[in-house]
Amino acid sequence: MQTETRLPLWLRVLEWLAWFALFAIAAVVLALRYWLLPHIEDYRAEIVAALSRSIGLPVRIGTIEAEWQGLRPRLDFTDVRIYDRAGRVALVLPAVKNVVSWRSVMFLDLRLRSLTVEAPKLTVRRDAAGAIYIAGMQISGGTAGGGFGDWVLGQREIVVRDAEIDWRDDKRGAPPLALHAVNFRLRNTGDKHAMGLSARPPDPLGADLELRAELIGRSVADVAAWNGQVYLDVGNTDLAGWRAWIDYPVDLQRGQGTLRLWATLGGGKLRRSTIDVALTGVAMRLAADLPVLELQSMHGRLKARATANGYELSAQDLTLERAQGASMGPSSFSAAWQPPSGQTPERGSARASLVELEPLAQLATYLPFPAPLRKLLEELGPRGNLLDFNFSWSGPLAEAERYSVKSRFSGAAMNAWHRVPGFAGLSGSVDASGSGGRVTLASRNTEIDLPKVFPEPRIRLDELSGQIDWERSPSGAIDVRIASLAFANPHLTGSASGTYAWHEDAGPGTIDLSARLSRADGSQVVRYLPLGSIMGERARAWLAGAIVSGQASDVALRLKGDLRDFPFADPSKGQFQVSARVSKATLQVGPKWPRIEDIDGELLFDRDKMTIVGHVGRVYGARLSDVRVGISS
Numbered sequence: 001m002q003t004e005t006r007l008p009l010w011l012r013v014l015e016w017l018a019w020f021a022l023f024a025i026a027a028v029v030l031a032l033r034y035w036l037l038p039h040i041e042d043y044r045a046e047i048v049a050a051l052s053r054s055i056g057l058p059v060r061i062g063t064i065e066a067e068w069q070g071l072r073p074r075l076d077f078t079d080v081r082i083y084d085r086a087g088r089v090a091l092v093l094p095a096v097k098n099v100v101s102w103r104s105v106m107f108l109d110l111r112l113r114s115l116t117v118e119a120p121k122l123t124v125r126r127d128a129a130g131a132i133y134i135a136g137m138q139i140s141g142g143t144a145g146g147g148f149g150d151w152v153l154g155q156r157e158i159v160v161r162d163a164e165i166d167w168r169d170d171k172r173g174a175p176p177l178a179l180h181a182v183n184f185r186l187r188n189t190g191d192k193h194a195m196g197l198s199a200r201p202p203d204p205l206g207a208d209l210e211l212r213a214e215l216i217g218r219s220v221a222d223v224a225a226w227n228g229q230v231y232l233d234v235g236n237t238d239l240a241g242w243r244a245w246i247d248y249p250v251d252l253q254r255g256q257g258t259l260r261l262w263a264t265l266g267g268g269k270l271r272r273s274t275i276d277v278a279l280t281g282v283a284m285r286l287a288a289d290l291p292v293l294e295l296q297s298m299h300g301r302l303k304a305r306a307t308a309n310g311y312e313l314s315a316q317d318l319t320l321e322r323a324q325g326a327s328m329g330p331s332s333f334s335a336a337w338q339p340p341s342g343q344t345p346e347r348g349s350a351r352a353s354l355v356e357l358e359p360l361a362q363l364a365t366y367l368p369f370p371a372p373l374r375k376l377l378e379e380l381g382p383r384g385n386l387l388d389f390n391f392s393w394s395g396p397l398a399e400a401e402r403y404s405v406k407s408r409f410s411g412a413a414m415n416a417w418h419r420v421p422g423f424a425g426l427s428g429s430v431d432a433s434g435s436g437g438r439v440t441l442a443s444r445n446t447e448i449d450l451p452k453v454f455p456e457p458r459i460r461l462d463e464l465s466g467q468i469d470w471e472r473s474p475s476g477a478i479d480v481r482i483a484s485l486a487f488a489n490p491h492l493t494g495s496a497s498g499t500y501a502w503h504e505d506a507g508p509g510t511i512d513l514s515a516r517l518s519r520a521d522g523s524q525v526v527r528y529l530p531l532g533s534i535m536g537e538r539a540r541a542w543l544a545g546a547i548v549s550g551q552a553s554d555v556a557l558r559l560k561g562d563l564r565d566f567p568f569a570d571p572s573k574g575q576f577q578v579s580a581r582v583s584k585a586t587l588q589v590g591p592k593w594p595r596i597e598d599i600d601g602e603l604l605f606d607r608d609k610m611t612i613v614g615h616v617g618r619v620y621g622a623r624l625s626d627v628r629v630g631i632s633s
Contacts, residue, residue, distance in 0.1 A: 047075070055151055057090070057137060058083040084137065091135035093120050114157040125168040139220055149220035153188050160184040165199070167245065174244040178202060191218050193228075206237025215265070224268035232261040239279065249273070249304070251285035253292065272305045286368050293366035296321045300330065310338035310347075320359070328359035333389075337370060346370070349392035357382035357412070372396055383424070384412035404433045415449070416457070422449030426464075436471035441485075456527050463488045466495075477503040482513075491524040492517050494555070508563040517555035522547045522585055542590075546610065550585025550599065569608045578605040587612065594619050 044064060051059045062079025080093040097116040125133045132139050132149075139149035152158060163182040168174075179199040187194045197211040215228030239248075239255045257279035264272035282295040300318030304311065312334065319329030333352035340346045348370070364377040386407045393403040408429045416422035424447040428440045443464045451457040466485030472478050480500040487494060494517035502509035526544040559566075561574015568574035585599040598618045604611040616625050 055082065055137075057085070058087075082135065082137065090137055091120075091122070093117055095119070114159065115155055116159045116161070117163075119162045119164075120160065121164045121166075123166045123168065126171050128170050130171055152186070153193060153217075153220065155186075156188060158184075158186040169245060172245065177245050191216050193217065201237070204238065205241050207235030209234050209237075226268050227266050228264075230261075230263045230265065232259075232263075234259045240283075251288075252282075253285070254281055254283035255279045255298075256281050257298075270306070273303070275302045276300075277302065286366060290366055290368065293363070294323065296323050303334075307336070307338070309341065309344075310336065312336040320363070322359075325362045326356075326359035328356050328363065331356060345395045347392075347394050348373075350389070351391075352386065352389045355386040355389050357384050357386060379415065380417055381415045382413065384426070385410045386412070402434045405437075406431045413447075416451050419452065421453075422451075422457075423447060424449075434472065436469070438470075439468045441465050441467070453530050454528070455531060459489075459527070461487050461489045475503070477501065490521070491527070492520045494518060494520075496557075498559075510562050511559055513557070513559045515555075515557040517557075517580075518553060520552040520555050520580070522550035522552060522582070543605075546587055546590075548586040548588050548595070550582050552580040552582045552585070552603070555580040567608045571607070576605070576607050579603070 044061065047064065048059055048061055051061075060081040060083070061077050063077070065076040075097075077096040078094065080091075080096050081089050082091040082093075084090040095118040097114075097118075122135055124135075127133065139152070161183055163184065165179045165182050167177040167179065169177075179201060182197065182199040184197045185195070193213075193215045195211075195213045195215070198208060200208050210231075210233040212231040213228060215226055215230075217223070217226035217228075236258055237256075239257065239259060240252050243252065257277065259279075260276040262274040263270055277298055277300065279298045280296065282298050283292055285292050298318075298320055301316040302318065303314040303316075313336075314332075314334035316332045317330040318332070319327075321327045321329075331352065331354055333350065333355060335350045336348060338344075338347040361377045361380070361382050364374045367374070369377075386409050389405075389407040391403070391405045391407070395402060410427045412426045413424035414420075414422055425443060425445045426441065427443045430439050431437055432439075441464055444462065446461045446464045448459045448461065448464075449457050450459065464485075464487050467483040468485065469481040469483070470478060478501070480502075482497050482499070485496045487496075494515055496513060496515035498511065498513035498515075500509055500511045500513070525547045529540050529543055531540070556577075556579045558575055558577045561568050561576075565573040567576045580603045581601075582603045583600045585603070586595060586597045587599065588595050596612070596617050596619055598616065599612065601615045601617070602613040604613075616623065
């Protein structure tokens with residue numbers, strides 16, 4: 001015999017409630033289907049009252065028809081009129097289709113599953129205070145609260161088809177803007193809102209435009225709390241023609257082409273933007289204090305982001321073609337800048353896979369760089385290319401003691417600047433900071449500009465390779481180390497290594513240099529003698545006048561000591577020695593000495609003395625052989 005199992009009381013109560021809910025829902029559906037909807041006109045007053053209460057404005061409806069869409073009732077209205085608070089007709093909608101949501105029962109308010117409006121003609125206006133009105137109904141701004149705007153956000157879906165919209169902006173004082181063939185869709189899920197809009201602007205402004213947005217916000221009365229993303233696609237158009245209604249991030253005065261914009265909003269403000277541009281005939285001003293930049297064409301992607309303390313800018317495959325001046329592109333780079341604040345100094349950084357220096361320097365006048373950076377670029381006049389460039393600094397840029405730069409360079413050129421030598425045609429790499437660095441060179445057809453070292457400062461070299469390291473102490477002293485620097489040009493071929501130390505209060509500095517030349521043209525020696533302020537005016541003048549011509553080989557140079565004591569007549573203060581094998585040389589030792597010509601032999605400069613060991617030579621036409629001459633300067 002089986003014993004019947006009885007369910008616990010709470011389960012039986014739950015079962016009864018479930019059956020009751022099922023029958024109640026079925027009864028409501030049946031009542032709606034066979035009693036309420038067929039007699040919907042009998043409930044016109046209640047429907048109009050519910051709409052008026054939800055919108056917050058008086059509503060009149062021409063005809064009402066009802067049918068089922070799946071399990072939801074659908075109400076079709078014609079000749080819907082909404083009145084403003086003064087009793088004037090604010091909006092006329094020829095046809096409106098409403099699919100009622102069962103949430104209306106939960107909220108005791110009219111909630112729609114979908115609202116479809118066909119071919120409306122709307123006037124949208126922003127008043128001088130910034131409040132937005134649709135057909136006279138305020139939906140945002142001012143002190144009116146959310147009102148109609150919040151009711152719109154409470155519906156599941158709103159669709160507007162083939163609308164005509166007249167936009168009037170009293171705040172900007174702009175002329176009316178008529179948008180045709182407007183299609184709009186809004187889907188709301190709680191605080192999340194997805195929107196899409198397409199429209200055709202007036203013919204002078206170009207083709208179609210498309211706007212999409214995904215936003216998070218609770219009320220149109222609290223726009224400052226909204227977040228989300230916006231996408232805008234403008235077809236081939238006159239972008240400058242939109243200035244009357246749109247605030248561009250730059251002063252765009254002229255430009256024809258296409259534009260796509262992605263924007264991120266945070267706290268109701270623009271936080272990040274990405275723009276794809278393909279423009280021709282561009283004229284724009286990037287900041288109020290900058291001149292107008294004119295371009296034949298502009299293509300690429302630009303990005304901007306507001307940070308907590310500054311901003312970041314970047315470009316991808318950016319090409320700028322100018323009618324005059326160097327063009328740029330395609331280039332990709334990023335830059336960040338933080339202005340000084342309190343005890344925090346100015347900071348910045350720049351990165352790029354490829355930087356074309358000449359067009360960038362020419363464009364610096366037009367770009368919103370910090371003023372010290374624009375001035376620095378103008379003074380340096382950089383040319384050539386930087387590859388894998390990475391630069392950061394702290395403090396005023398032109399005087400920054402804390403910085404870091406790492407890059408490869410090709411065909412690089414720069415004007416001499418302060419104590420930094422100028423150059424042209426350099427290739428190699430650099431890794432430097434405020435405390436020191438290293439330059440590795442592998443260059444051909446190079447020029448070095450040393451105005452603080454040589455009277456003819458620009459030295460041309462067919463080849464230049466090697467490594468230069470330097471260190472800078474907190475006191476400002478600089479120590480330079482040259483490791484096997486090789487060089488060649490029509491006048492000389494050789495290599496050098498050694499060290500150089502400089503301090504602001506220590507005169508021209510201290511040097512320890514060794515060099516060897518396999519070939520040297522004596523007639524060009526004066527080009528490579530340092531300034532008299534470095535080696536002494538008397539010593540330089542003597543060497544420049546003494547060596548008239550000739551060819552030298554196997555030249556060895558040794559220079560060591562404080563350059564204030566050059567040429568180190570006192571052996572305890574340093575060493576200066578040059579030895580060379582010479583041929584067909586001509587020497588003019590002094591104004592009272594006869595010129596010695598056709599010298600073949602050895603030449604030795606030792607401190608302030610010169611020794612000639614001549615295998616052959618000629619004085620006043622007389623042939624000399626096996627002559628040894630010692631001369632003191």
